[in-house]
Amino acid sequence: MKRRTFFAAIAAVGLTTAAGCTMAPSQPDVVDILAANDQFSTLVAAVGAADLAGTLKGDGSFTVFAPTNAAFEALPAGTVESLLQPENKDKLVSILTYHVVPGTVTSDQLAGQRLNVETVQGQTVHVDGTHGVRVNKARVIQADVAGSNGVIHVIDKVLLPK
Template sequence: MNRRIALKGIAALGFAGALAACTPMTSTPDIVDIAASNDDFSTLVAAVQAAGLVDTLKSDGPFTVFAPTNAAFAALPAGTVETLLKPENKDQLVQILTYHVVPGAITSDQLAGQRLNVATVQGDTVHVDGTNGVKVNKSNVTSADIIASNGVIHVIDAVLLPK
């Protein structure tokens, strides 16, 4: 009797294990998926789409993205965002957006106590100051280390503009 109960228990565990193996694994979302799921990044997501950078930011990376919020875009001079989103300004939009992206996954603990000039995907460098919080050029990192499957996002309070 105990043997039969034990065998049934083992069989049930084996079945449950096999069923669990068939269940799709939930994975960490990528940079674009994280941004798209957060209403504070709707302007950034629209800009990434208009610039044709979605596939790039969904690729393996890794990337570090300094992600401006909607409020950061709203602080630009009136009409700037609308102008940048026009198809004829795609090249300029790409230059601005890729200035927010650094190759590699850099977390805030790697920046702590450091002052660095870091090369962006756009080609210029951004100045990162991690001595009192983290600043990128003149923007403040307001939320750090949002980990994505293909990198890390740091939320910033201003749009970075290349020189």
């Protein structure tokens, strides 16, 4: 009888512990954060058309300068539609990867700094953190949106490589 009571007690403790050890929800990655916000629907569509979602959902650490829908709308008429065409995929990939810097760079690391930073695309962007943060001619309008695999800085213009 004592043996059954002992095993029953152990089983009850195990069930209580298992029930109490629920997994904490994981933080969304940078793609999930962008996809959950309507102001990035054009960027999310472009990332999908360029087949970059899998890469940006990966384990790497990324800093993404994310243009809003309004930033895309400020491009010349027809530009976005043209870029989303399959025949322009290479150009779209080049533009989107120009918005990504390897590693996680937060705004406090940029404060007071002026530097050129190499993008995943291979060219550099000029970051000016002396009066707010600017990337080339784009202004960071929301900084440090943290994801599980990096950080997003929302910008008001689309960055175009040279």
